[in-house]
Amino acid sequence: MRPYELMYLVQPQADEERLAAVGERLQQAITTLGGKIQKVSPPVRRRLAYEIGKYRDGQYAVLEFSLPPDQAREFERTIKLTEDILRHLVIRRDE
Numbered sequence: 639m640r641p642y643e644l645m646y647l648v649q650p651q652a653d654e655e656r657l658a659a660v661g662e663r664l665q666q667a668i669t670t671l672g673g674k675i676q677k678v679s680p681p682v683r684r685r686l687a688y689e690i691g692k693y694r695d696g697q698y699a700v701l702e703f704s705l706p707p708d709q710a711r712e713f714e715r716t717i718k719l720t721e722d723i724l725r726h727l728v729i730r731r732d733e
Contacts, residue, residue: 642729
């Protein structure tokens with residue numbers, strides 16, 4: 639298991655239900671792939687440095703987790719299929 643950190647940006651008009659659904663979907667994908675979740679940060683609304691699509695604002699959230707190295711690509715695929723996520727970044731943390 640390797641430690642990872644995911645930062646994702648959700649559309650600004652997403653309400654609390656949609657934000658919770660996106661977070662739950664990502665957490666479920668991690669546990670389905672054999673990973674463990676260490677920390678979940680609540681989404682924070684911020685102004686973007688530049689326009690993404692037609693949005694000037696977004697909601698950032700951070701998720702720290704461990705995942706087997708061979709499952710990282712499958713998790714990335716799950717993130718890309720989630721329509722509410724505008725951008726994401728998965729990094730491997732130092733152990």
